[in-house]
Amino acid sequence: MIGFSSFSKTPDTRLAAQACIDKIRTPAHQYTAGFSSPLYTMIDIANQLERDPGTARHVWVIRSDKQSQVESCHTRISAWPLRFSPTACASEKPLLYLTSSATSAELCALSNESARRGILCNDIETLPSRWPKGAHPWVPLWLAANPHCLPFDPASGAEAHAIALAALQSLYVEGNAGFYYMALHDEPNDFVAPISHLSASQAFKGMYKLNEIDTDAGQPRVRLLGAGLALQSVASAAQMLRDDWGVESELWSCPSYTRLARDADKAQRWNRMHPDMPRRSSHLVDCLSADDCPVVAVTGYAQHVADQIGGHIQSRFVALGADSIETSSSKSVDKRWIVALALRALAQEGVIAQACVEQAMGRYLLQ
Template sequence: EGLQHQDGHSLVLASTVPVCQAYDPAFAYELGTIVEDGIRRMYGENPEDIFYYLTLYNENYSQPERPEGVEEGILEGLYRWSDRKGDGIPATILFSGTANLAAREAVEELSEHYGVDAELWSATSYKKLREEAVRIDRWNRLHPGEPPRKARVTEILEQSEGPIVAVSDFMTMVPDQVSRWVPRRFSILGTDGFGRSDSRSALRDFFEIDAGHVVVATLASLAAEGTIEADRVSDGMERYGIEPDTVDPSTVH
């Protein structure tokens, strides 16, 4: 991961290579599923001319068991990791890689302090989602007499509720690859700019991708839709020590 330089761009570079299968897994079971599929596709009975790029981290955290029936979602780029736990205000949070920690903490904070019940989705590959969506757009363009098809990312997120917030340890243009197919308001948190040689917590606060910023981004999206009052966003900023006029990390060099 490199705290000194914060690799926020390698998935952007990977997105330019058609045969590259790029993934940003959050959990060991996701990694195992992807590696198993990669061995089959590259070295199986009908080997494909492809290669894999996986972003792995050296941060230790508890690994959950693999839920039932998520293999297809892992390989195709997105699946629901946890449902809403109550009947509060709905929202949807997408995480990739170690950003699952901030997303999971944000869900607890939103529920306890703001009456927001968010569902969590693991986005293992925005590249895979975009490539499928582009193919669907092409098919629709070339079949004007047929009922239009929907991109997988659209169909999946139509099953969720509320505004959608994506967070990862990579540049915002990684999730932005699918923004035009996302069916509702879409906010992205990422690591645009140069990194800092510091602790993980300080780095994530600097890039505005920690739990507090995920909470505030969710509240801001809800306020923009008129679901909550703007003062709830201000309350969140005060609670997590977020200054409105702090320097934009993408401009620091």
């Protein structure tokens, strides 16, 4: 059996990563405004790094995806040759993997061939499929359970850009273990405000707030969380809640429910094991513990992905996924159901009358 070693992190690795970070640090206007899709943002980043002579020699780009490719002598279709290259093994470089992989078996193979390193970008959501987000139902289970993987589902090009920068910093400058995964869709978002430096940092932690509402107005309030393309349905539901029912919605983009849950679990374990020490918090708890209004978390995957954070939320919590409603097509999350479930949560809290829920079910033909 032929043996091979993993990549070695050296000072040259940090220098290569810094060169890539410097090249893409200043995003194009469409990234910051949120108008570019996550998919074309990452393709553009890969093209920039390959076409610039100053960074082309500092990055490994693998393109096994079905999107148009840039012609470059630096492009590869597999990471396996790197595993057998003495030069590659001697000093690791940032690895950007663009793929179209619909099953966990394919993703497992890709992570093995890249030594569980790099930024793995999957555009399967853009292709025809009978599964939600184009991914076999085992994929989100594999992503959530894989301790080497930190998965993200960015809603906009700005989020994808922020996550890519932070991943380069974490993996190759700081030398942390594991790999990052991004599910990429190709629809631009015209409702996401320009992302600030603080929001970019919080997006990498798993969630950040999109709007501010007047808490003194006395209107019923909910907090709506969304990830990836499902955030568009969440934003539409917020508009319906305001226009049809007089309910204000605090909107949160959650690029990674899994990271939020893992960090909250870690803090909870530490507090349990160190009862006499000051308690540790988590980004999830810091964001959502200041209020007691209901939380509705939406994902384009199955409901269990959003359910990961439920145990750490003190207020009434509702998770909604592509498999949550029996009458749905199981391909997307219906904004009408987000509205109905938000109203039901408010009714269960005694904030609005149960009759409002019944009216909404009839009005939106959900019965």
